[in-house]
Amino acid sequence: MNKISFLDLELQQKKIANTLDSYLKKVLKHSKYIIGPEVKQLEKTLEVYTESKHCITCASGTDALILSLLAYGIGRGHYVICPSFTFPATAEAILITGATPIFVDVGKKTFNLCYQQLEKILEDNKGKIDIKAVIAVDLFGLPANYKKLKKISNKYKVKVIADSAQSFGASINKKKVGNLASITCTSFFPAKPLGCYGDGGAIFTENKIIKNKLISLRAHGKSTSKYKISKIGLNSRLDTIQAAVLLAKMKIFDWELNKREQNAKLFNSELEAYYEVPKLPKQTKSAWAQYTLIVKKRNKLVDYFQEKNIPFMIYYPIPMHKQPAYKKYTNKNIDLINSIKLSKTVISLPIHAYLTNTEKEYILNHLKKVRKFL
Numbered sequence: 001m002n003k004i005s006f007l008d009l010e011l012q013q014k015k016i017a018n019t020l021d022s023y024l025k026k027v028l029k030h031s032k033y034i035i036g037p038e039v040k041q042l043e044k045t046l047e048v049y050t051e052s053k054h055c056i057t058c059a060s061g062t063d064a065l066i067l068s069l070l071a072y073g074i075g076r077g078h079y080v081i082c083p084s085f086t087f088p089a090t091a092e093a094i095l096i097t098g099a100t101p102i103f104v105d106v107g108k109k110t111f112n113l114c115y116q117q118l119e120k121i122l123e124d125n126k127g128k129i130d131i132k133a134v135i136a137v138d139l140f141g142l143p144a145n146y147k148k149l150k151k152i153s154n155k156y157k158v159k160v161i162a163d164s165a166q167s168f169g170a171s172i173n174k175k176k177v178g179n180l181a182s183i184t185c186t187s188f189f190p191a192k193p194l195g196c197y198g199d200g201g202a203i204f205t206e207n208k209i210i211k212n213k214l215i216s217l218r219a220h221g222k223s224t225s226k227y228k229i230s231k232i233g234l235n236s237r238l239d240t241i242q243a244a245v246l247l248a249k250m251k252i253f254d255w256e257l258n259k260r261e262q263n264a265k266l267f268n269s270e271l272e273a274y275y276e277v278p279k280l281p282k283q284t285k286s287a288w289a290q291y292t293l294i295v296k297k298r299n300k301l302v303d304y305f306q307e308k309n310i311p312f313m314i315y316y317p318i319p320m321h322k323q324p325a326y327k328k329y330t331n332k333n334i335d336l337i338n339s340i341k342l343s344k345t346v347i348s349l350p351i352h353a354y355l356t357n358t359e360k361e362y363i364l365n366h367l368k369k370v371r372k373f374l
């Protein structure tokens with residue numbers, strides 16, 4: 001058997017080769033490399049796909065978060081709550097705007113932020129510090145409970161920003177990510193559910209004023225004319241070439257989502273007698289960016305996987321509040337026990353759409369075999 005890949009961008013490229021070729025050739029022909037027609041076409045396509053009002057593309061998922069915070073006027077003197085168990089960009093975006101992060105724990109089963117603790121933080125700090133927003137992270141592809149978040153945020157008058165970098169394509173009650181929160185950020189980093197061939201990102205919003213602010217902010221804060229600057233912005237546009245790649249990938253996006261879902265279902269049914277497997281809340285569809293098991297003796301499993309040539313990833317080995325650069329934002333009154341536990345026990349397996357039956361069997365058989373040693 002050939003080496004199993006954690007992610008198969010090569011086979012994916014073969015599947016879209018013809019479409020990709022014609023899209024890319026078109027871009028090279030018209031040479032509008034910044035905000036060319038493909039960027040606008042992609043924004044329209046993603047608005048239709050997610051049934052959201054406005055899609056504004058930008059240069060990365062990290063920038064999508066920064067731009068959203070800026071559009072809400074968040075900066076120095078403000079606080080923003082986000083989970084500790086996440087990719088660094090979530091917390092980094094807060095600090096880059098001048099605001100301060102407050103870390104909240106995550107649930108053991110969903111990996112999404114803990115609503116009870118979130119409410120407690122908001123209650124305890126009421127009238128003391130200026131908490132402006134909560135960034136919810138749809139970790140591993142599972143959307144957070146935005147209904148619950150809306151109730152909490154209305155009560156405490158804070159904004160909810162969805163960090164959906166890992167969950168594009170997921171849904172709750174048939175409503176897609178992009179249309180679940182007032183503002184949603186996603187990433188097109190190659191390893192995400194919808195990835196381009198470089199960096200890219202997008203923001204979805206239902207609010208026209210925010211949309212116009214974002215369009216200005218992603219181009220240096222321009223106003224009615226290019227050289228009349230109304231606010232401090234960034235250079236953060238999605239390249240036309242990347243938009244063309246994404247348009248080609250959208251043709252197979254639902255097919256891939258389905259394949260990953262089928263793989264996750266197979267892994268769950270085969271492994272649930274042996275391991276703690278990921279379970280979804282009712283009416284929720286994950287984008288299955290990652291398929292993640294919780295294993296107490298993870299080191300042993302890692303050794304075994306290395307011996308048997310099974311690829312894996314550890315997302316994430318250190319929670320944010322333990323990171324050298326972020327330690328000082330730790331609040332001793334907030335217990336982040338699940339974030340710490342998960343960082344020591346999670347392991348993500350390959351479930352991409354191009355896994356063969358033989359590869360899946362190989363992975364599953366070895367997982368069953370090694371169980372008694374863990």
Ligand SMILES: *Cc1c(COP(=O)(O)O)cnc(C)c1O
Nearest residue numbers: 060061062087089090165187189
């Ligand atoms: C990948 C990721 C980001 C950042 O996206 P980039 O496009 O790499 O900047 C932000 N948040 C989460 C949860 C992510 O997984």
